[in-house]
Amino acid sequence: MTTLTQTEGTPAPTGADPFLSVRDLYVRFSTEDGIVKAVDGLSFDLERGKTLGIVGESGSGKSVTNLSVLGLHNPQSTEIRGEIVLDGQELTGAPEKTLEGLRGNKMAMIFQDPLTALSPYYTVGRQIAEPFIKHTGVSRREGRLRAIEMLTKVGIPQPKLRVDDYPHQFSGGMRQRAMIAMALICNPSLLIADEPTTALDVTVQAQILDLLKDLQQEFGSAIIFITHDLGVIANMADDILVMYGGRAIERGSVKEILTTPQHPYTWGLLSSMPRLSSDIDVPLHPIPGTPPSLLNPPSGCPFHPRCAFTDKVDGNRCSGERPALPAGRSAACHLTAEQKQSIFIESIQPRLG
Template identity: 75%
Template sequence: MTTLTQPEPASAPQDPAPFLSVRDLHVRFATEDGTVKAVDGLSFGLERGRTLGIVGESGSGKSVANLAVLGLHNPRNTTISGEIILDGQELTRASERTLQKLRGRKMAMIFQDSLAALSPYYTVGRQIAEPYIKHLGASRKAARERAVEMLDKVGIPRARTRVDDYPHQFSGGMRQRAMIAMALVCDPALVIADEPTTALDVTVQAQILDLLKDLQRETGTAIIIITHDLGVVANITDDVMVMYAGRCIERGTVGEVLKTPGHPYTWGLLGSIPRLTAPVDVPLSPIPGAPPSLISPPPGCPFHPRCGLTGQVGGARCSTERPDIPEGARHSSACHLTPDQKRTIFTEQIQPRPR
């Protein structure tokens, strides 16, 4: 007699791990005044071919978190815990030699301060060519030609001549473009851009953003843009993460976060932007107060001392219970307000305000 057995149900296919995965990242600095909790349990992921915009006020942990990805913190006064995985390779416990092989070739950063990032002792062309020689084994002649090509791509006039100039011979905007060329020279798989268009006029800014888009289309680069400019976020990013006090307080696609934001802090950021359609006599709506101390952050929701909606939550939850972003939610925010309350407040109170 043959016994029929039911086949086991096929397991649901699991989503592949993202190209960059950051899980429960903590970055702390030891100072004379106490321990600075610069990044406090940050988690996010990024796929190849997508751009993530990270926004928030100065001191929210945006740059600190991404410097940790590249392993650029001083280990003598920095404690890093959590998990950072780039293309299957764990970075938080990687040796400095391993990180040096990855920096410039597989991941690169465009720094905000071009004057500090470029050495005054070497020509701009030599500094751009150096990673090309180191990581790809190119000859000095080929690397020089690549440096000329990159300077031309980022809009430096007479690139073949200016390649032999020193940083002090470049204007601030030209130094910024040269630094972008240095970061992109090896076509890295991950590019972290920290305010890459700060010192540039709007025309060159558009050229740089187009250059990043072209690089992404050609090579599938994953890009992180750290910025205060929500116009840049709207123009180039696919996903947005809003940071406050070292934590992610809202995340989602760029359309979701900018059109239907769910956190009072995000509402405040959007309300601080001048609008061409707003009446000239209507003032902006700045966020009251100042960002909290990261040595002794407030209990509960870190934004509650500046939030005008704590009374709608009820009780003392905002000051005693820290809200977290739900796992697996595509668009979510760390706030005790219910989804219905957020929807009602935004559509009836926040959105109608002239801005």
Template identity: 75%
Template structure:
């Protein structure tokens, strides 16, 4: 069996605050192969972005406790020096942030910002870096890149700024690309264009992609495998088809039931998940989803609130739930998961 390009094992990211320790990520493991896309989905505060900032080494280590292991092509990242991480960031691994306007400097031309990244990692001349910036703007579909390379971010539309961010992230041909909700706040047409662009570029470069989102519709479009996070933990993982067609955890089921169907009856009411995500400063005991789970009462002896369910994974498929397989088949029978596939 081949070694995965990215391997995250028992990752824990805890923040020290005046009120106590925030367990933002609490024992997370997953693997990612080259050329594949892993979709990480969950509500705000589930630990998605925190996980990927840990991979990039962007947490403040003075206030953050990082435990576990992150291997990128065999290289350990959690214990790597800042100098080593600086060489890797933007070069071997890169990230597209959610808010392109906030991520791009308003004081520098777009082309200069893309070229600066390329020069830092290659040591090339300004002329070569500018030519590379124009090439990347053309590759991501920016019209008239020879001219737009000298524009400032505010002169770009939202979709064009996001494309420029993608150009900057890919300028050094990284082997790992982390996309943190890159289509948020874009209209659906531009969203589709960005998704198609990422898939085309992945096919061209063979890049491994981690795609963070709260939108299962986006996951259905781009991901090969899916990891569902809740309360800083993975509650379910599997292939896209497995997770979206036959969910194996009540939280995943709740996410699917809260989404409108494009091909189903328009008058079917949505079923939002009751309650709010847990406080990671003082999380619930046992299964962190149990206070919001409509099936917790089906499990005997209050097991859901007393004991953390193990995430048992076989051939990439598994979930952390105390319900038996027979109970899941009976209780989840009404979901039409295939409408999301």
């Protein structure tokens, strides 16, 4: 099972070292309007061969976190504090040459939009082969053969012909497969998939998910799967980390999060999803309000301005005190365990069916 931890000055758990360990990560961006607090004290661990799903609305810090792991932020406008350790190697503050040796080789990323991530000036095959040539030193001919092999592996028809096509000659699903081929060409130990099924039809979406599972089994990669779609993550991840306002607010196994969620924000995410078993006339229950400004995030619990249950907490704890996320299966919320169970059974569970 994937081990997840959210700590605030808490030491890492004992036992075998995880393959990827993130501890007390803070990411700040300098802008003309002020400092954007994109990630605010995030910690988690990921083991080899496991998949961690990170879910949350846009702006919750999902992609920023994982771009920090790869060292892709502009150091001139970004402040990063905390520890990011990959297979025993500290990445925070590591020289760019060190990170270049790891990116595309030991760790790789499938970006959200393959149309903008792929260059229109070079063939798909050349772009797929580039990291393999760089990290192994093989010739361009050998790199091209390896690109054809990867295009075959990800299900591109006629790969010997399509390897010389340009991105605009590929459909959306094929471009996404090409991005997966590029990310996996060096058999990375860590694969970060940033909403790889966004804007794809459900048939292609299912094929992409099955492909990632098959390739994970073949290469034994650890996967971080970033999405806002809990339906997708249900079939992909071993564990889920729910993020909101740059913080982790709930964690647990897929089964725990989907069947017994503990945080009001997670309740909202699940309640807003359509279900096959529901009557078509039954309305969805969207989360009221808008995500918080990361220039001026709310005090206390970041979700309290949108939460319908703050009146059940004594005093002004929701707005004045930041709830901790204890070790193990937990949620960062001031509601008691009894209150969570009561609210879930009486109000939330009937919506979920």
